[in-house]
Amino acid sequence: MLLVGGFKYVGGRTGAKLALDVVTGELGVLADAIVEQSLCFTGRKQTGLLEAGRQRLALATLAHHHARPGFREEALVHEQREELAFGLVHAHHSAVLLTWWRRWRRKRLLQSGKLDDAAFVAAVEGVRAARALDAASRRRLRELVIVFLAEKEITGMGGFSVDDRVCYLIAVQACLLVLELGIECYDGWTSVYVYPGSFREADGEAEGGVFAGVAMQGGAVALSWTDAVDGAADGRDGFNPVLHEFAHKLDMADGAANGVPPLPDDMDPAEWGREFADAFAELGKDVDDGRRTRIDPYGATNPAEFFAVLSETFFEKPQAVRKEMPAVHELLVRYYRQDPMA
Template sequence: MVGTIVVFLIVGLVITGILINPVSVERRRNRLRRRSFSPVWAAIIEQNLAIYARLSVADQRRLQGHVQVFLAEKQFIGCAGLQVTEEMRLVIAAVACLLLLNERGNYFPRLRSVLVYPTAYFVNETAALGNYVVEERRVARLGESWTNDQLVLSWQQVKQDMGNWRDGHNVVLHEFAHQLDQEDGKAEGVPILRRDSDYSVWAQVMAAGYEQLCRDVERGATTVMDSYGATNPAEFFAVATETFFEKPQALLKKHPAIYEQLQRYYQLDPMQWV
């Protein structure tokens, strides 16, 4: 689920309210990545993240380094009476940092706070019904990603996803994929790519995949990707990311061109973890 708010950008990175020079930021991050990783933390991640044990030792260490940077830079806020535990922070950080495992991204630069609810939460939503009629309703949600500085998750859903890694549904992967998409301030299913020449191929492949999913959903066909991806291109990218990490074999077989684009973007091949 994507939320959008117009914001103004400042050159540099703000951590805990202080503007920091990018060079200083990278030095600080390097120190954090080189820190020894707590065996207790590693055990918590291995217990909750099904594919952790299948990562190479180098990838495990790289993930651990990213987790330490993530936890140092992002604040976690419990909502509706929830007390955020060390396990919650580690699990969310580990899954989110899978998206950055091979240096894909800049630690979600727009994100400052992760809000965690114990279960699904409700928000007020307005919808235009036509003829100048607007309806306001209460809607239950499991997660949201905003372009200003917040991301919202249901811990109950996070835990459910951890126990069903291969079902293609993962709220953390989904919402943090939105963060990557929103790095340029827009949520349109096109993250920042490495080269200008990459955009035309990305647009062609992902637009064709999105249109195919829309057609399949409309006629009630069984799909590899969740039907929610047919909502709009931004949701398609997030759902494709979930499928890429959790159901790589099925995605590669059914949509090899999409798999190739995501493999190039994330610089990862989840087939190695199957």
């Protein structure tokens, strides 16, 4: 389940982008031209910083516009272009500094090596896909868990008490997804909320349903502990709310939950879009026709849910994905840099 939080989409663009467009069409084009070629590190756009910078620049530009009503429009646009360019350069340097600081901090965390080894091993043994990792992969997973637990706040909700077992079981599964992608995929948000069982989301967009997990655009992940335990315990049923919701966070990393996460540089977005669209349409047809499928029918809800469902299925019963959707299975192997069937 995914929610859009912090802003609402309007025609596929964020409020910050719309604010820039309000100033002048020319400024909006300039912003996009500069932004699309900046703030790229390790092949992934730092979208959170980008959107925050856009919003601050938009507000400053609008305030500047109203403070100088007597200026000729041409002069004002010229000044705004200079301010915008300066602001974007400043945002770029801030992003560079933040990236450097994160890498330095993470290096320090790994040097400290603070981890409850017994809790880590117990969590790994409780997750089938993690249990199958070789020694080198387990060492990488351990490092990712150290950073994850240092940077994320795992909080109990509804009277639920969080202990080491809770933290490590969530962290191991979340980090399994990014074992070969890097923990920076989870930058830009902090909180994980854990309920004792399935919970009701009060947000109107969720239509008051009861959920095992929710991922919010630009915000927290919420999980049901009983469902998280059940999902980890049976590693072959294709149901795992932790993998599902954290796959949503990967998808959201570029600012849009659309089933297309930021792809590594050696992958073709057009190929991804084509193969996933065909497979999504086929699953939808099977569900509409009442045919049984090895893939959870919930994946036919929308492209974002399709990616999340396929991700949890890929790690729990990869043979089902390869059987039903061989081209998509190959893309997931290339994206996650892992092959659970190997």
